[in-house]
Amino acid sequence: MLKIKDLGEKDLLRWLEDFCQPGSLGDDAALVSLPAGQDLVITTDMLVDKVHFSQQTTSPFDVGFRSAAANLSDLAAMGASPLGLTVGLSLPPELPLAWLEKLYQGINALNTPIIGGDLTRSSVITICITAIGQVSPSRVIKRSNAKAGDLIVSTGWHGLSRAGLELLLNPVLTEPLDLLTLELLIAAHQRPCPRLDVVNVLWSIPQLDRVAGMDSSDGLANAIVQICKSSKVGATIDSLSLAPSLQNWLTQEQAMDWTLYGGEDFELILTMAPSFAKELVFQLGPPAVIIGQITQELEIYLAGTSSSFDLSKGFQHF
Amino acid sequence: MLKIKDLGEKDLLRWLEDFCQPGSLGDDAALVSLPAGQDLVITTDMLVDKVHFSQQTTSPFDVGFRSAAANLSDLAAMGASPLGLTVGLSLPPELPLAWLEKLYQGINALNTPIIGGDLTRSSVITICITAIGQVSPSRVIKRSNAKAGDLIVSTGWHGLSRAGLELLLNPVLTEPLDLLTLELLIAAHQRPCPRLDVVNVLWSIPQLDRVAGMDSSDGLANAIVQICKSSKVGATIDSLSLAPSLQNWLTQEQAMDWTLYGGEDFELILTMAPSFAKELVFQLGPPAVIIGQITQELEIYLAGTSSSFDLSKGFQHF
Numbered sequence: 001m002l003k004i005k006d007l008g009e010k011d012l013l014r015w016l017e018d019f020c021q022p023g024s025l026g027d028d029a030a031l032v033s034l035p036a037g038q039d040l041v042i043t044t045d046m047l048v049d050k051v052h053f054s055q056q057t058t059s060p061f062d063v064g065f066r067s068a069a070a071n072l073s074d075l076a077a078m079g080a081s082p083l084g085l086t087v088g089l090s091l092p093p094e095l096p097l098a099w100l101e102k103l104y105q106g107i108n109a110l111n112t113p114i115i116g117g118d119l120t121r122s123s124v125i126t127i128c129i130t131a132i133g134q135v136s137p138s139r140v141i142k143r144s145n146a147k148a149g150d151l152i153v154s155t156g157w158h159g160l161s162r163a164g165l166e167l168l169l170n171p172v173l174t175e176p177l178d179l180l181t182l183e184l185l186i187a188a189h190q191r192p193c194p195r196l197d198v199v200n201v202l203w204s205i206p207q208l209d210r211v212a213g214m215d216s217s218d219g220l221a222n223a224i225v226q227i228c229k230s231s232k233v234g235a236t237i238d239s240l241s242l243a244p245s246l247q248n249w250l251t252q253e254q255a256m257d258w259t260l261y262g263g264e265d266f267e268l269i270l271t272m273a274p275s276f277a278k279e280l281v282f283q284l285g286p287p288a289v290i291i292g293q294i295t296q297e298l299e300i301y302l303a304g305t306s307s308s309f310d311l312s313k314g315f316q317h318f
Numbered sequence: 319m320l321k322i323k324d325l326g327e328k329d330l331l332r333w334l335e336d337f338c339q340p341g342s343l344g345d346d347a348a349l350v351s352l353p354a355g356q357d358l359v360i361t362t363d364m365l366v367d368k369v370h371f372s373q374q375t376t377s378p379f380d381v382g383f384r385s386a387a388a389n390l391s392d393l394a395a396m397g398a399s400p401l402g403l404t405v406g407l408s409l410p411p412e413l414p415l416a417w418l419e420k421l422y423q424g425i426n427a428l429n430t431p432i433i434g435g436d437l438t439r440s441s442v443i444t445i446c447i448t449a450i451g452q453v454s455p456s457r458v459i460k461r462s463n464a465k466a467g468d469l470i471v472s473t474g475w476h477g478l479s480r481a482g483l484e485l486l487l488n489p490v491l492t493e494p495l496d497l498l499t500l501e502l503l504i505a506a507h508q509r510p511c512p513r514l515d516v517v518n519v520l521w522s523i524p525q526l527d528r529v530a531g532m533d534s535s536d537g538l539a540n541a542i543v544q545i546c547k548s549s550k551v552g553a554t555i556d557s558l559s560l561a562p563s564l565q566n567w568l569t570q571e572q573a574m575d576w577t578l579y580g581g582e583d584f585e586l587i588l589t590m591a592p593s594f595a596k597e598l599v600f601q602l603g604p605p606a607v608i609i610g611q612i613t614q615e616l617e618i619y620l621a622g623t624s625s626s627f628d629l630s631k632g633f634q635h636f
Binding site for chain 1: 344345346347348349350351352354355356357358359360361362363364365366369370391392393395396398402404405406407408433434435436437438439440441442444446448449450451453455458460461462532533548
């Protein structure tokens, strides 16, 4: 099997061209034209083998897909449209070239051109993707934009990615599940879709002038807490429902835990004035839903429970 | 001694704020305004412990400095001015916090704001910096811009960084050297300065309309070869001189070898019409110098030698 080190640097770069925007590898840096009046949005994510993914649960295609998806989700969370990605890779020279090919195919599956990057050797597979996007300054989504009286929109189900991961790690859990549910949950973990579509729908709503929000990559509860902290407001979450695919095979408590703290669902949590929130949910259709409202009072209430969020349950980077 | 893992993620992020552009850490991505009519330039470099640097020859401050310098040199090579950096870091949790602090101080020493990034754990120190800059589309420096008749400008000495590295690795080599030379060569390796100053001088030259070039981070010979290949031209290098700091203690052959293939000097190799090249060298002053000219004939001649460049001597990423 052909390994990365067998190719040599020049041939490797030539081979790479197939996965990159034509002409993007010829100079020291990439050039991008931005339409007048657009601001630039930039975000970086780093993924490390055995920390953020494992060969056991994630194919190279999915490692690429998820890496790009995480960055594109950050762009969507800012209300931006993607312009391009730079891909920094550190890889063991013994890695099969086929592995690298699948990785790039996974990145390319998200339809955002690779415009630059770096490729070097390391003992640990490390992927650093930087995504750039554009946004009209008046349409930036910020965590600090929420106001009391806003409704809170969740663009989709939560907890599915975490459920998919658990099913991959503990195959015995799959027993009570029908094939369709199993497939859905595993896909939610392996191929989470950044909600760039929501950005387009959002700004087609007439007179919409202010949106707060972020993505739920670190969990639904975390997103609500961060928005409230940044905006110096509170929230009441009174319409949170559990995904049908989590019900029946999980206890209510377990399902709620993964819904709140599971993470990696890459949905958007957005707040805006009630009429706009209702219009957005109508246009997106289910499972987009209003889950609560923003309050002046600084506390965050979760209806039906006496406890508040326990953010120690999220993924800890250190 | 306080370690990274002792701080916890939240405190670590708060601690990080001191090194970043104010307000840049609050959202999912960073926002940058680009003046109308400017194109965006973006470049990514990845550095891995024991591949690109070693604790033996490089302090954490210098690891940061060199990482940022490499990216800024790529911007300079495109004729761009820097707007900001994103810094992706993967680090062992046992690393002292003081190490991280020095790293960020080294990055900040180059006066380009950190506007985003990611910080995660790994067994191998890995640094992925993406630099963004702006350039007027008519002032982009491209490798493919060279034309027969152009003169070739080198903005400074070559081989000094490589000499500094060898002196650090083999202290016995330092014996014949005076302190000033030693300091100069080691600084050339540890704190190479990206030539962003050249970009400003360049475009102050009246009527200058076309510049080809790249930086010499992979060696002077490599830069000349890449420019000639991209532009489908050749070159005659007839005025290459060796840095005074390489003379006397090295054989002529060794000094020439490091000058051509040493790499990491982060100078610019530029080609343009003769009158502009002379004006640029005059304005920059020594050690900027015209080293040869671009020819129609596709060969590259190095005066005084019968051999052509041997690019297998450069740094191999794999």
